[in-house]
Amino acid sequence: MKVPPAGEEEAQFRALLRHEGLRMTPERSVILSEIFKIEGHFQPDDLLVRFRTNGVRISRATIYRTLDLLVSCGLVRRETFAGDAHYERAHHVEGHAHHDHLVCTSCGAIFEFYNSEIERLQEVVCREFDFELQGHSHQISGLCADCRRRAAVV
Amino acid sequence: MKVPPAGEEEAQFRALLRHEGLRMTPERSVILSEIFKIEGHFQPDDLLVRFRTNGVRISRATIYRTLDLLVSCGLVRRETFAGDAHYERAHHVEGHAHHDHLVCTSCGAIFEFYNSEIERLQEVVCREFDFELQGHSHQISGLCADCRRRAAVV
DNA sequence: ATTGCTATTGAGACGCAGTCTAGATTAGGA
DNA sequence: TCCTAATCTAGACTGCGTCTCAATAGCAAT
Numbered sequence: 001m002k003v004p005p006a007g008e009e010e011a012q013f014r015a016l017l018r019h020e021g022l023r024m025t026p027e028r029s030v031i032l033s034e035i036f037k038i039e040g041h042f043q044p045d046d047l048l049v050r051f052r053t054n055g056v057r058i059s060r061a062t063i064y065r066t067l068d069l070l071v072s073c074g075l076v077r078r079e080t081f082a083g084d085a086h087y088e089r090a091h092h093v094e095g096h097a098h099h100d101h102l103v104c105t106s107c108g109a110i111f112e113f114y115n116s117e118i119e120r121l122q123e124v125v126c127r128e129f130d131f132e133l134q135g136h137s138h139q140i141s142g143l144c145a146d147c148r149r150r151a152a153v154v
Numbered sequence: 155m156k157v158p159p160a161g162e163e164e165a166q167f168r169a170l171l172r173h174e175g176l177r178m179t180p181e182r183s184v185i186l187s188e189i190f191k192i193e194g195h196f197q198p199d200d201l202l203v204r205f206r207t208n209g210v211r212i213s214r215a216t217i218y219r220t221l222d223l224l225v226s227c228g229l230v231r232r233e234t235f236a237g238d239a240h241y242e243r244a245h246h247v248e249g250h251a252h253h254d255h256l257v258c259t260s261c262g263a264i265f266e267f268y269n270s271e272i273e274r275l276q277e278v279v280c281r282e283f284d285f286e287l288q289g290h291s292h293q294i295s296g297l298c299a300d301c302r303r304r305a306a307v308v
Numbered sequence: 309a310t311t312g313c314t315a316t317t318g319a320g321a322c323g324c325a326g327t328c329t330a331g332a333t334t335a336g337g338a
Numbered sequence: 339t340c341c342t343a344a345t346c347t348a349g350a351c352t353g354c355g356t357c358t359c360a361a362t363a364g365c366a367a368t
Contacts (some may be wrong), residue, residue: 023315023364045354059318064355083237083325085354102285113279121272122294129265130299131256138292140276145284177335177344199325213347218326237354239325 009036009075016073027058031066035076041086041110081110081139100137104144106151111144163190163229170227181212185220189230195240195264235264235293254291258298260305265298 013032014024034047044063051058067087070076077090081103090097098119102111118138126133143151167186168178188201198217205212221241224230231244235257244251252273256265272292280287297305 021315025316025364027317043354057318059320060354061319061356062317065316080234080237083234083239085237102280102283104285105288111283111285113283115275115279118272118275118279121269121275125267125269125272126256126294126296129256129267130302131258131265131294132297132302133294134259134296136292136294138290140280140285140287140290142280142288143286148284148286175344179335179345181346197325211347213349214325215327215348216346219345237325 007033007036013070013073013075016075017069022069027062028066028069030056030058031063032070032075035070035087036089038089041079041088043084043086080137100139102140102142102144104147105141106143106147109144109146113140161187161190167224167227167229170229171223176223181216182220182223184210184212185217186224186229189224189241190243192243195233195242197238197240234291254293256294256296256298258301259295260297260301263298263300267294 010029010032013028017024017028030051031047034050035042038046044060044067047063048058048060067076067078071078071087075090076087079086079088079101081101099112099114100118102113104110122136123133125131164183164186167182171178171182184205185201188204189196192200198214198221201217202212202214221230221232225232225241229244230241233240233242233255235255253266253268254272256267258264276290277287279285
């Protein structure tokens with residue numbers, strides 16, 4: 001399989017793989033670069049479809065395995081919306097590595113937010129329960145600005 | 155099918171069904187009373203198993219449909235943890251109809267919390283995005299007190 | 309460049325949660 | 339009691355994700 005052009009992220013991925021004694025393969029490279037072409041969220045089968053339509057043959061299993069790797073490397077983030085796994089390249093909101101999501105129940109649009117006060121209060125909650133915070137999942141659902149306007153017209 | 159003893163919740167359910175032009179059936183009654191025997195969270199197939207072991211025959215489809223009804227009636231709440239649907243009878247933490255969850259990543263224990271400040275800040279976030287808040291899902295994952303202790307020993 | 313060890317891959321079987329279907333049954337108003 | 343729409347069941351089906359295992363191919367050492 002032809003090896004696609006490498007980017008900065010690929011160098012990072014390669015370094016992390018080596019550190020773990022794992023290998024870089026054309027498939028992993030293709031998957032990584034495809035992901036970094038996508039703005040916003042995607043689901044594993046979105047990648048499958050993209051590859052199929054481009055004539056690239058990479059199996060579902062490999063996609064899932066590679067996504068797991070990228071998540072544990074921190075290059076990609078996984079999010080679960082109403083039982084559906086979504087992924088997104090890890091990037092930043094206002095300089096924060098972490099963010100949470102607003103999900104529009106009408107059109108499915110996803111917005112990112114970060115609120116340091118909420119983050120802090122979660123730590124307070126954990127202290128109350130003698131709980132060691134490892135992570136969290138926080139989604140606010142409702143109507144986005146566009147859908148509110150649309151609903152107001154009707 | 156034999157009709158089980160009715161409780162206060164059944165009266166409420168019955169009233170809501172009537173209001174919607176729907177019918178009370180023995181199956182719905184059995185499912186409701188079984189749910190109200192359960193403390194904490196359960197999954198749809200937990201009910202299936204309970205019924206099977208008690209010799210009660212109610213199909214999976216009926217369980218799912220009835221759970222949907224109970225959720226839309228507000229008697230039961232649905233929550234998604236890591237892609238798995240969990241249900242719980244709607245009840246209150248410190249007088250609040252709503253609460254969120256701490257999930258232990260080691261033993262799976264689930265704790266409930268309510269933090270009015272976090273609730274308020276969510277409204278602030280929505281205002282920033284011109285977003286109409288309908289609901290939210292907020293789970294904090296980590297190690298519960300017991301598992302922390304257990305980990306400390308080892 | 310070659311070799312050898314072993315990580316990785318692909319295709320499809322599999323598992324599980326949840327939905328759908330079609331025919332049989334039944335709640336509940338007239 | 340009768341009638342009819344709502345409901346039930348069993349099981350087929352769907353979709354997402356995981357697993358298997360023989361074949362392939364990185365990559366470190368030679």
